[in-house]
Every structure is written in structure tokens, then in C-alpha cells.
Amino acid sequence: xxxxRKETVVxxxxxxxxxxxxxxxxxxxxxxxxxxxxxxxKEIAGLxxxxxxxxxxxxxxxxxxxxxxxxxxxxxxxxxxxxxxxNVVIDATFLxxxxxxxxxxxxxxxxxxxxxxxxxxxxxxxxxxKGDVSDADVKIYLKQKEDLEFPFEIDFVAVNTQRSxxxxxxxxxxVVEYDLF
Numbered sequence: 001x002x003x004x005r006k007e008t009v010v011x012x013x014x015x016x017x018x019x020x021x022x023x024x025x026x027x028x029x030x031x032x033x034x035x036x037x038x039x040x041x042k043e044i045a046g047l048x049x050x051x052x053x054x055x056x057x058x059x060x061x062x063x064x065x066x067x068x069x070x071x072x073x074x075x076x077x078x079x080x081x082x083x084x085x086x087n088v089v090i091d092a093t094f095l096x097x098x099x100x101x102x103x104x105x106x107x108x109x110x111x112x113x114x115x116x117x118x119x120x121x122x123x124x125x126x127x128x129x130k131g132d133v134s135d136a137d138v139k140i141y142l143k144q145k146e147d148l149e150f151p152f153e154i155d156f157v158a159v160n161t162q163r164s165x166x167x168x169x170x171x172x173x174x175v176v177e178y179d180l181f
Contacts, residue, residue: 006111006176012094013115014144015136016122018161023091033081037092038133041070049133057143112156
């Protein structure tokens with residue numbers, strides 16, 4: 001049997017679900033290039049990614065127009081990384097079907113991994129978040145829950161992020177690699 005690694009992985013889910021933690025594990029332990037919407041959004045706006053921006057849901061930096069630009073840029077960067085032979089992990093909420101469809105059009109074999117956590121855990125993570133590039137807070141999380149278009153149109157693996165780092169890394173290794181006969 002020959003082991004093959006998925007070249008393009010999409011980590012998605014609500015804010016506070018552990019998306020970026022999973023993406024970081026893939027990046028640091030399995031060599032994936034990490035493409036993070038939070039960083040790209042601020043780069044496009046000419047902002048230091050470490051600066052917190054308080055915006056209303058879907059306004060200003062988080063308007064639908066800016067979100068489309070961010071998703072287009074993520075796909076572009078992922079394409080460039082793949083052309084260089086690198087594996088990529090794309091980290092964003094992907095709340096809407098059109099956002100997931102953008103990935104499927106360019107990367108039909110992409111592996112989608114939905115980061116999941118109990119609501120109480122996600123809220124606690126958001127309340128205690130410090131030094132992260134994400135601007136999401138509990139209010140944003142609750143709005144995202146209302147707007148999430150469940151991903152019926154794609155196959156995905158759900159990963160409960162309320163596990164140890166070691167367990168999550170083992171799970172990620174299993175889901176990104178598969179065997180060919």
C-alpha cells in the first residue's frame with residue numbers, strides 16, 4: 001500500500017471552533033503552507049495583522065465585498081503554493097456555499113475539515129482570546145451561527161477540537177493521508 005497525502009485541506013467552521021489551531025498543527029507538524037483569512041483580510045486593508053479591529057458584523061473590513069476579495073486572494077495564494085508543489089491548508093469560516101464552491105472549482109480534490117466545539121467552549125475561547133489576529137468575538141460568533149449555510153453540498157470530516165493537541169494531530173494525520181492499493 002502507498003500512502004498519499006491530501007495536497008489541499010480546507011479547515012472551516014464558526015469562530016472559536018478551533019480552525020486556526022488545526023491549521024497551525026498541519027503547518028507546524030506536516031509542512032502545510034497556512035493560508036489564513038484573518039491575516040489576508042488585514043493585509044488587503046493595509047493593516048498590521050496583530051491590530052484588533054472592532055467592526056459590526058458584515059460591515060467595513062468584514063463587508064460582503066471585502067469578504068469576496070479575501071476568499072479570491074486565498075484561492076489565488078493556494079493556487080500559487082500548489083504550483084510550487086507545496087501542500088496548503090486554507091483557514092477560514094467558509095460559512096456560505098459560494099465560498100466553498102470557489103475552492104471546489106479550483107481544487108476539486110480538496111479535503112474539507114469542519115472544526116467543531118460545543119458552544120460553551122467556543123464562547124469561552126472567544127472571551128479569553130488574546131494576541132490572536134482574529135477579531136471575532138461572542139457577538140460575531142452568534143451572528144455566524146445564524147448565517148451558516150450547512151455544507152450539504154460537500155463531503156467533509158468533522159473534528160471535535162475539544163481534545164488534546166496530541167489526539168488532534170493524530171486525527172489530522174489520519175484524515176489527510178490515505179492509502180492506495
